[in-house]
Amino acid sequence: MRTILTYIPIRHLAIAGKTLENKCNLSCLKTGECACITGIHAPDGIRQRLQSMGLRTGREAQVIRCSRQGPMQIRVGSIDLIMRRSDAARVTISTGQ
Amino acid sequence: MKRLAIVGMPNTGKSTFFNRLTGSSSRVGNWPGVTVELLSANIILGDDAVEVVDLPGIYDLHGFSEDEQIVRDFLENNRVDLVTIILNAAQLDHQLPLALQIIKLGINCTVMINMIDEADQLGIRIDAVALAQGLGCPVQLISARHGTGFNEARDTISTALTRKQALSLDALRDNLHADDEIVARADMLVSQCIATPSRLVRRMTERIDRVLLHPVLGLPLFFLAMFLVFQAVYTLGAPLQDAVAWILDMVKVQAIEPFAGQLPPAVYGFLVDGLYDGIGTVASFVPVIILFFFLMAIVEDSGYLARAAYLTDSLMARMGLDGRGFVMILMGFGCNVPALMGTRVMRSRALRWLSMLVIPFSLCSARLQVFVFITTALFTPGQAPVVLFFMYVASFASAFLTALVFGRRLKSDEPFVLELPPYRAPILRQVLLRGWHEISHFLRRASTFIVTGVVLVWILTHYPEGSTPGGTDTWAGMLGEWMKPALDPIGISAAMSVVLVFGFVAKEIVIGAMVAMTGLEGDALTGYLATQMDLVQAISFMLFILLYTPCLSTIATQLSESRSWKFAGISLGWSLTLAWLVSFTFYQSARLLGY
Known part of the structure; x- marks a missing residue:
């Protein structure tokens, strides 16, 4: 089981019952890239918390910095956040090209 | 004795404001309904003796975190004559919902827009008059670190304190349980009253972070x-x-x-x-x-x-x-x-x-x-x-x-999300007070x-x-x-x-x-x-x-x-x-x- 899991890239992991495709959540963005937040897929308490920190639908988020395994630095409006990739994966985005 | 409570998000300079307002006379005390000790101080403002209470920094009033619960418990169980809401001038888009939430409770409020110096440097312009109208309570632009606008802030607070607090604790409790549509209203106010450059550039902070958060050098440093x-x-x-x-x-x-x-x-x-x-x-x-x-x-x-x-x-x-x-x-x-x-x-x-x-x-x-x-x-x-x-x-x-x-x-699914404040030079007075x-x-x-x-x-x-x-x-x-x-x-x-x-x-x-x-x-x-x-x-x-x-x-x-x-x-x-x-x-x- 363990060995199988390690071969599944993060972008195919099921989050909140949905399979997120490539470029569809915040954790898939590269340094410097921007996207518009379309939703947060998490239990109520966690969604509330992410929202109160500024991650709201319709806002633009930019990835400022990613460490290889550790957290990412995200800029939303006037505020800079650091968040884990696993949490960034809860935030769905559209690149809106 | 009147009671003034200071509320705001983390990283808004709330404690700096508290320290500047009260000097070093503060003490730690217990409050009804609240399980932790809160910092408070007695001061004279205008003709009134005022007890100032510094509440923990919160992101909203919903009470999901312990600090949010503390603020709610405090407001529900203690008579407060005035709430002073501290907002960070550089992050108003993010912070106005909290202010609106509190104002909507019907409580007597004043708003202090702090760190006005930092907002100035970033090119953010704030129309305080329009904002005061939109919020429906006095708004004062200040810098608690440098004391800019602080005399006016004192006056604003002492005038606001003379207004009678009509809201009963019961009514407040009811109001705490209903608040919606606030974010939309905040966004509208932001677009009307605050002009922000399309992309904020914090040159100093970004330059320092390039070294201190360097993928290889960061940890050794x-x-x-x-x-x-x-x-x-x-x-x-x-x-x-x-x-x-x-x-x-x-x-x-x-x-x-x-x-x-x-x-x-x-x-x-x-x-x-x-x-x-x-x-x-x-x-x-x-x-x-x-x-x-x-x-x-x-x-x-x-x-x-x-x-x-x-x-x-x-x-x-x-x-x-x-x-x-x-x-x-x-x-x-x-x-x-x-x-x-x-x-x-x-x-x-x-x-x-x-x-x-x-x-x-x-x-x-x-x-x-x-x-x-x-x-x-x-x-x-x-x-x-x-x-x-x-x-x-x-x-x-x-x-x-x-x-x-x-x-x-003890496994948890707690999200790890943390605000990264810009670098600020520590102020001696602040460090000494905190240390003290x-x-x-x-x-x-x-x-x-x-x-x-x-x-x-x-x-x-x-x-x-x-x-x-x-x-x-x-x-x-x-x-x-x-x-x-x-x-x-x-x-x-x-x-x-x-x-x-x-x-x-x-x-x-x-x-x-x-x-x-x-x-x-x-x-x-x-x-x-x-x-x-x-x-x-x-x-x-x-x-x-x-x-x-x-x-x-x-x-x-x-x-x-x-x-x-x-x-x-x-x-x-x-x-x-x-x-x-x-x-x-x-x-x-x-x-x-x-x-």
């Missing part, structure tokens, strides 16, 4: 910074420590002995050999603790702590903890108690409890003073730092082991423990009447005899096991206890220690001291923070078990190897 902090504490602290000890000795010889010499020997022994020497030995460590808190206040105020969390998160994730946990463990190296209280920022109970289980293994400054004393007494100058380093390694290793053992049971709060808190707690502890040790080691002080026929000696079966296998003598009993109360009194027990000081005490233990026993003793429990305050804090006797009990039981096992393994294998 972080450890270097922490090393420098500790190095500074002890390089600057050691001479101060000697100076305090010298002054205390002078006072004893010049002022106390000539007068106290006429007292009956038993009273003299109690007052001078017991109380004065015991407290004096402990007091000489105060400078080190003060320095530590000042430096921590600087690191914290500069915005670097959030960076430390970013850098260490991937390491901590493997332990089931997160970057904030690492910062708290690090704080624990100063004192475990504030570190335990700092875990309040974590919202998931599992994560918080795991962090609170790990923190007590941080080698705090009180334990360090014991180790410094023992290593300098028993080891060569070459060996001493190595032994001390070994203690730090043991401290980290036990923390990892604890996280491994309990991590499976921490130290006075620490001293108040420590002093009661220390006096009680020292007096208890003295009584136990000098009674029943007619026994030899510190001998085996005293109560202490009997206690040591009773614990012998447990402590013999780890090489701790009967006399030293008595010291352990008092170390349980506070490590600050361990050396004080040795002084009170033996009536010896300085070199004489060092000589006595050498007769009590050899090097292997000394290390085993120190390992036990390191792990068996930090102090009674820590246990009390764990209990009050977790509100669970079971948790505090498990934590204590685990520490005691781990301490005994580690000491046992070390002592027996060292003996087996022929040391």
